[in-house]
Amino acid sequence: MKCCRQALLLSSSNCDGYSMLEFAKNEICSALSKNTAKELIFVPYAQKDYNAYTSKIKAVIEPWGFEVKGLHTFPDPVKAINASKAIFVGGGNTFLLLKTLYEQNLVDLINKRVLEEGMLYIGSSAGTNVATISIHTTNDMPIVYPPSFNAIGIVKFNINPHYIDTVENVKHKGETRDQRLQEFLEMEHSGRVFGLREGAILKVDGEKLLVTGVNGAVLFEK
Amino acid sequence: MKCCRQALLLSSSNCDGYSMLEFAKNEICSALSKNTAKELIFVPYAQKDYNAYTSKIKAVIEPWGFEVKGLHTFPDPVKAINASKAIFVGGGNTFLLLKTLYEQNLVDLINKRVLEEGMLYIGSSAGTNVATISIHTTNDMPIVYPPSFNAIGIVKFNINPHYIDTVENVKHKGETRDQRLQEFLEMEHSGRVFGLREGAILKVDGEKLLVTGVNGAVLFEK
Numbered sequence: 432m433k434c435c436r437q438a439l440l441l442s443s444s445n446c447d448g449y450s451m452l453e454f455a456k457n458e459i460c461s462a463l464s465k466n467t468a469k470e471l472i473f474v475p476y477a478q479k480d481y482n483a484y485t486s487k488i489k490a491v492i493e494p495w496g497f498e499v500k501g502l503h504t505f506p507d508p509v510k511a512i513n514a515s516k517a518i519f520v521g522g523g524n525t526f527l528l529l530k531t532l533y534e535q536n537l538v539d540l541i542n543k544r545v546l547e548e549g550m551l552y553i554g555s556s557a558g559t560n561v562a563t564i565s566i567h568t569t570n571d572m573p574i575v576y577p578p579s580f581n582a583i584g585i586v587k588f589n590i591n592p593h594y595i596d597t598v599e600n601v602k603h604k605g606e607t608r609d610q611r612l613q614e615f616l617e618m619e620h621s622g623r624v625f626g627l628r629e630g631a632i633l634k635v636d637g638e639k640l641l642v643t644g645v646n647g648a649v650l651f652e653k
Numbered sequence: 654m655k656c657c658r659q660a661l662l663l664s665s666s667n668c669d670g671y672s673m674l675e676f677a678k679n680e681i682c683s684a685l686s687k688n689t690a691k692e693l694i695f696v697p698y699a700q701k702d703y704n705a706y707t708s709k710i711k712a713v714i715e716p717w718g719f720e721v722k723g724l725h726t727f728p729d730p731v732k733a734i735n736a737s738k739a740i741f742v743g744g745g746n747t748f749l750l751l752k753t754l755y756e757q758n759l760v761d762l763i764n765k766r767v768l769e770e771g772m773l774y775i776g777s778s779a780g781t782n783v784a785t786i787s788i789h790t791t792n793d794m795p796i797v798y799p800p801s802f803n804a805i806g807i808v809k810f811n812i813n814p815h816y817i818d819t820v821e822n823v824k825h826k827g828e829t830r831d832q833r834l835q836e837f838l839e840m841e842h843s844g845r846v847f848g849l850r851e852g853a854i855l856k857v858d859g860e861k862l863l864v865t866g867v868n869g870a871v872l873f874e875k
Contacts, residue, residue: 447824593827602669605815611794
């Protein structure tokens, strides 16, 4: 039942040349309006200081005409998600975010709310990683151990946020992004990966996928 | 029983300005000689093509006067490790490496062989990550899900290989290495992290730790 899914999967909240989320303002506002959402629940689990992080997002989005509430301020996160028309899952550390979503029993619930009941999902960076089939293509450091790398699965492929093209002749010998994604594609369980450059947005509208925002994306296949 | 542990933990096998492992040649040769090892078992699990990877390492190390054998060429890896005086665990993907070490029942065995029985451990990049207390500070992409992030524990702290200093004023908005390590240090289970720049080697000799090789290291503490 993907007929009603609505999601905006941002590569990042920050993009060179723009203030925070500025490049995504029109997409976010029109998606919220389409879903008749006056309130947005912000999921701050990818960072450690939930209050500070929520304040930052409030300062950006409330002037656009939508109320922002941190999910951590509700006594029951499951009830809050069940009652919400739209959520925004912020970036930070993907491992910390996914582990916390599992601990709060929100992974399957968000999947159902989005795919079957049309709740709008907005994600950025780590929030985009956890919206996909798995977090196997995050760039983040594995600072905590989640019970699984399987994620919410709003889309059935992987995304690499903050995708960055290979720069030739660098002195650093660590793997390039393309080399890392190639390692993933060699694994049996891998499939397609969208490399979203900073500023790019994958807009999911039912069965339709559209790369919008700025800077574009690269599709990697086995 | 760390009295007899001997390890060389390399940030990387490649370093700008040197051929493969060249910067570490003297340390590797003198450690092997000290351990009276004429043969080195190479553990190629961090990459997919074990034969190709082993050939590459053979081509570098055999001219130095030591025989190199791929662990995958032995019918029983446990027996091979039990009979060995020295192993070299190569770089690639840390998650793939650690998962395979668990599948082959080698994590505890290598710990015991090094800490209690004096087997020489040489690791590079991913091979260095798995030698530490955990892989929480790898830079690699989590392309597979290991049963734990706990690792061999030859040293009781973390290492960040390929450590790279922060460059100011870059346009890319993804986290810097220092920001990623800071995220780790904010977790309850974290402790010290040695950031080894490419070319740096952490030499472990019983209770003594020495940063050698080229380019040095940075110590991060909570």
